[in-house]
Amino acid sequence: MIGSLDAKIPHGPLDQKWRSHRDHSRLVSPNNRRKFEIIVVGSGLAGGSAAATLGELGYRVRCFCFQDSPRRAHSIAAQGGINAAKNYQNDGDSLYRLFHDTIKGGDFRSREANVYRLAEVSNQIIDQCVEQGVPFAREYGGLLANRSFGGAQVSRTFYARGQTGQQLLLGCYQALCRQIAAGTVQMFPHTEMLDLVIVDGNAKGIITRSLRSGKIHKHTGDAVVLATGGYGNVFYLSTNARGCNVTATYRAYKKGALFANPSFTQIHPTCIPQSGEHQSKLTLMSESLRNDGRVWVPKRKEDRSKPPGQISETERDYYLERKYPSYGNLAPRDISSRAAKEVCDEGRGVGPGGRGVYLDFADAIKRLGENVIRERYGNLFEVYEKITGEDAYKVPMRIYPAVHYTMGGLWVDYNLMSNVPGLFVIGEANFSDHGANRLGASALMQGLADGYFILPYTLPNYLAGQMNKRPSADSPEFQKAESEVRARIKKMLDIDGKRSLDSIHRELGLLLWDKCGMSRHAKGLREALQKLSELREAFWREVRVPGNDEDFNQSLERAGRVADFLEFADLMCTDALARNESCGAHFREEHQTPEGEALRDDEKHAAVFAWEFQGDGQLASPKLHREPLHFETVHLTQRSYK
Amino acid sequence: MNFLLRVWRQPNAKARGKLVDYEARDISPNTSFLEMLDILNDNLLGRGEEPIAFDSDCREGICGTCSLTINGEAHGPDHPAAVCELYMRKFRDRATITIEPFRVRSFPIVKDLVIDRRALDRIVQAGGFISARAGSAPEANSIPVPKHDADLAMEAAACIGCGACAAACPNGSAMLFTAAKVSHLSLLPQGNPERVTRVLKMVQVMDAEGFGNCTNTYECEAVCPAEISASFIAKLNREYARASLRRSAGE
Ligand SMILES: Cc1cc2nc3c(=O)[nH]c(=O)nc-3n(C[C@H](O)[C@H](O)[C@H](O)COP(=O)(O)OP(=O)(O)OC[C@H]3O[C@@H](n4cnc5c(N)ncnc54)[C@H](O)[C@@H]3O)c2cc1C
Ligand code: SF4
Ligand code: FES
Numbered sequence: 001m002i003g004s005l006d007a008k009i010p011h012g013p014l015d016q017k018w019r020s021h022r023d024h025s026r027l028v029s030p031n032n033r034r035k036f037e038i039i040v041v042g043s044g045l046a047g048g049s050a051a052a053t054l055g056e057l058g059y060r061v062r063c064f065c066f067q068d069s070p071r072r073a074h075s076i077a078a079q080g081g082i083n084a085a086k087n088y089q090n091d092g093d094s095l096y097r098l099f100h101d102t103i104k105g106g107d108f109r110s111r112e113a114n115v116y117r118l119a120e121v122s123n124q125i126i127d128q129c130v131e132q133g134v135p136f137a138r139e140y141g142g143l144l145a146n147r148s149f150g151g152a153q154v155s156r157t158f159y160a161r162g163q164t165g166q167q168l169l170l171g172c173y174q175a176l177c178r179q180i181a182a183g184t185v186q187m188f189p190h191t192e193m194l195d196l197v198i199v200d201g202n203a204k205g206i207i208t209r210s211l212r213s214g215k216i217h218k219h220t221g222d223a224v225v226l227a228t229g230g231y232g233n234v235f236y237l238s239t240n241a242r243g244c245n246v247t248a249t250y251r252a253y254k255k256g257a258l259f260a261n262p263s264f265t266q267i268h269p270t271c272i273p274q275s276g277e278h279q280s281k282l283t284l285m286s287e288s289l290r291n292d293g294r295v296w297v298p299k300r301k302e303d304r305s306k307p308p309g310q311i312s313e314t315e316r317d318y319y320l321e322r323k324y325p326s327y328g329n330l331a332p333r334d335i336s337s338r339a340a341k342e343v344c345d346e347g348r349g350v351g352p353g354g355r356g357v358y359l360d361f362a363d364a365i366k367r368l369g370e371n372v373i374r375e376r377y378g379n380l381f382e383v384y385e386k387i388t389g390e391d392a393y394k395v396p397m398r399i400y401p402a403v404h405y406t407m408g409g410l411w412v413d414y415n416l417m418s419n420v421p422g423l424f425v426i427g428e429a430n431f432s433d434h435g436a437n438r439l440g441a442s443a444l445m446q447g448l449a450d451g452y453f454i455l456p457y458t459l460p461n462y463l464a465g466q467m468n469k470r471p472s473a474d475s476p477e478f479q480k481a482e483s484e485v486r487a488r489i490k491k492m493l494d495i496d497g498k499r500s501l502d503s504i505h506r507e508l509g510l511l512l513w514d515k516c517g518m519s520r521h522a523k524g525l526r527e528a529l530q531k532l533s534e535l536r537e538a539f540w541r542e543v544r545v546p547g548n549d550e551d552f553n554q555s556l557e558r559a560g561r562v563a564d565f566l567e568f569a570d571l572m573c574t575d576a577l578a579r580n581e582s583c584g585a586h587f588r589e590e591h592q593t594p595e596g597e598a599l600r601d602d603e604k605h606a607a608v609f610a611w612e613f614q615g616d617g618q619l620a621s622p623k624l625h626r627e628p629l630h631f632e633t634v635h636l637t638q639r640s641y642k
Numbered sequence: 643m644n645f646l647l648r649v650w651r652q653p654n655a656k657a658r659g660k661l662v663d664y665e666a667r668d669i670s671p672n673t674s675f676l677e678m679l680d681i682l683n684d685n686l687l688g689r690g691e692e693p694i695a696f697d698s699d700c701r702e703g704i705c706g707t708c709s710l711t712i713n714g715e716a717h718g719p720d721h722p723a724a725v726c727e728l729y730m731r732k733f734r735d736r737a738t739i740t741i742e743p744f745r746v747r748s749f750p751i752v753k754d755l756v757i758d759r760r761a762l763d764r765i766v767q768a769g770g771f772i773s774a775r776a777g778s779a780p781e782a783n784s785i786p787v788p789k790h791d792a793d794l795a796m797e798a799a800a801c802i803g804c805g806a807c808a809a810a811c812p813n814g815s816a817m818l819f820t821a822a823k824v825s826h827l828s829l830l831p832q833g834n835p836e837r838v839t840r841v842l843k844m845v846q847v848m849d850a851e852g853f854g855n856c857t858n859t860y861e862c863e864a865v866c867p868a869e870i871s872a873s874f875i876a877k878l879n880r881e882y883a884r885a886s887l888r889r890s891a892g893e
Contacts, residue, residue, distance in 0.1 A: 071803055076704055129782075136792070180767050243699050
């Protein structure tokens with residue numbers, strides 16, 4: 001059904017593509033906009049900004065989120081900051097550099113045109129957020145302050161204490177509230193999308209379940225925008241909020257949307273190590289800490305249980321500074337995470353279980369004083385103390401990598417539209433801008449770029465041809481989708497087993513962490529695929545989902561998400577197996593340089609892998625479509641942060 | 643560690659609820675309070691009983707979803723922290739712990755420990771924003787903001803919208819929540835044009851939603867996980883007085 005993948009990248013020089021594309025896109029006139037109903041699933045930075053902006057433009061928007069308020073979307077948890085190419089620090093930054101850093105950080109697996117556009121709109125995002133009242137950090141003169149982040153040699157990150165995501169999301173939420181009050185946006189909190197409806201080949205609606213009342217609804221629209229975030233929770237333990245899931249994008253995949261690079265998962269180097277078996281999530285310590293903290297482990301295994309204060313300077317291995325002298329502690333995430341795993345695998349890890357490395361602030365405190373460190377990172381130190389009971393002003397923090405972000409997502413073209421016409425995908429839910437590894441502070445930038453400044457231009461281009469084509473909710477496609485959703489719910493409630501959902505989900509997470517985590521190899525991935533089908537059988541035979549469907553039922557909510565994760569995990573392993581190279585966060589042990597860095601195969605694999613669902617019986621053999629990546633501006637090199 | 647838990651169970655909004663006793667056994671002190679409830683729920687499930695409904699999402703104190711009253715205190719004993727940041731090492735072994743939802747007239751109970759806080763969203767919808775259409779903003783550094791004002795605005799903006807302030811208040815007042823938003827926006831030059839209408843409308847909706855009055859007991863400040871200072875309530879009162887004056891002067 002799908003021909004060759006056309007990313008619809010505009011012609012012309014890189015720095016003029018976006019402008020000329022906007023100039024030539026079709027528009028919808030103001031008095032026609034209210035005739036269109038746009039469905040936006042998700043109220044995070046991407047969905048919230050899109051819904052608010054489309055509302056401002058005069059479209060009728062319905063916005064959905066599973067939390068009890070749009071303000072609680074997971075974007076709220078982002079800590080460190082948001083990038084922009086303002087060059088306020090006069091330190092040599094530019095639009096081109098932000099573009100180049102992002103392409104290089106992504107290990108040359110993203111599209112030049114998309115990334116260039118992202119850098120182009122980055123400055124407007126900061127303007128927009130300041131105008132909304134986002135209280136970014138400022139210098140004494142009243143101008144905006146910046147800090148630096150991994151993978152960059154300039155200071156281009158804007159931040160609001162350690163709560164940047166919260167403040168950006170509240171800006172967005174407030175803009176959304178304004179539109180809700182104005183009547184352009186209708187908000188459906190506590191509502192989960194369970195399926196996508198396609199009519200005559202176009203995305204025309206969704207099926208939802210109210211998490212409060214259990215009621216199933218059919219929503220028709222002229223276009224559907226998915227902004228449902230990432231799926232890191234497939235690993236059970238991650239830095240994501242408990243509710244983050246793959247359901248919306250996976251359901252769309254099953255309806256024909258292509259899923260791109262599903263195995264590209266970012267493992268963040270600075271998280272608080274796991275302390276016990278019942279732990280329900282891992283907590284991130286913002287990467288900004290690496291600006292002032294130094295990462296080390298003891299040189300000798302025997303010292304790993306000694307108190308850190310008793311290990312002298314010469315007995316310490318500041319391994320990032322040693323291996324990557326020019327970036328040091330600010331080496332990109334994939335590289336830092338693997339380096340941590342390596343030293344722990346060598347038996348030099350610290351803390352319980354030997355799965356941890358030190359992040360030490362002693363030097364910074366000596367140099368700048370405790371007050372400065374407190375001002376920069378105070379709330380992060382407090383969080384650390386709450387969770388571990390330790391005071392990081394006195395003893396070094398212990399950190400370990402954890403699943404954090406998913407670069408993979410639904411395939412979209414330059415217009416952020418999937419291969420299903422009318423289905424747009426924005427924010428972490430799409431695959432578009434970060435290649436095989438995302439740089440710090442660029443997810444917030446991407447989510448807001450998509451919602452405030454890109455989708456509002458590309459969506460009308462599609463809508464202009466869709467006047468009066470919204471189907472009725474009684475059409476057969478909607479009826480069918482609804483009855484499938486109901487049947488699936490019933491099937492889950494009927495399982496009458498004894499096992500808890502969490503136990504299956506935990507097992508899934510361990511399996512993926514082991515076989516499809518920080519490093520992968522063909523044999524392990526094949527084993528994982530085998531185990532996954534057993535685990536799915538166990539789910540449908542042994543799990544217990546209590547309660548009924550006409551009620552607030554959290555077990556049922558979770559069961560649906562876990563069931564989708566169990567299928568989706570197959571797609572991740574299949575993708576990791578097919579990508580016979582290492583790149584960015586995808587590290588195939590078979591492909592590494594003598595120094596142990598990722599070894600790409602640009603000849604065969606400089607491409608996006610986009611997968612097409614082939615039916616439930618063939619979960620592990622979806623059809624692969626390749627979108628070749630052309631690099632016209634940057635040169636493909638082996639990434640070096642040395 | 644072992645605990646005796648007395649948990650509020652209520653099947654739905656209309657039903658009557660009651661406290662039910664459960665035992666939590668062999669809990670590690672490094673378990674978080676919500677993880678302890680997860681373990682209890684797993685056990686209930688194994689026994690064929692219905693798990694306890696409670697809300698949480700980020701589990702790191704920032705989304706404002708979790709909302710439990712523990713032994714009569716909103717978010718429990720470890721202030722300032724949301725209940726998801728509370729660890730069992732803060733309790734005595736064999737303690738009896740009473741767990742209830744936030745009890746506020748304007749937050750009806752959905753089920754067990756889950757409440758409906760949409761009233762807070764409606765207060766923001768009334769005017770808790772700056773009207774800044776996407777695309778119309780001037781260059782970000784064109785309006786310098788004194789660091790002191792920006793920092794103070796950030797302090798107010800840190801509110802996570804949990805509603806604990808109203809739960810702790812003997813009058814069920816949402817003043818601290820409303821004050822935080824009004825203060826955040828009125829401290830910034832960008833918030834100035836809507837300063838008068840914003841505070842009047844937000845206070846009007848706050849009252850209409852059935853939240854009580856502030857009688858300066860400061861229970862709100864004591865439980866607030868985001869450490870929002872009660873001095874912002876004084877600021878709200880000043881903003882309100884100023885706005886009323888301007889309104890009555892015909893501005
Ligand atoms: C702890 C942490 C710290 C981070 N720090 C940074 C940082 O400093 N800088 C940076 O750039 N990035 C950071 N990130 C990454 C960044 O926060 C996310 O990538 C980004 O916020 C995602 O935004 P989003 O709008 O795409 O999705 P989200 O904010 O996750 O929103 C998803 C929305 O979709 C809704 N939804 C999901 N599924 C359904 C469904 N089936 N039905 C209905 N609604 C649904 C949810 O309710 C929610 O509203 C961080 C991430 C984490 C986990
Ligand atoms: S003011 Fe404090 S207690 Fe009240 S809603 Fe905000 S964070 Fe919660
Ligand atoms: S669960 Fe997010 S604040 Fe507690």
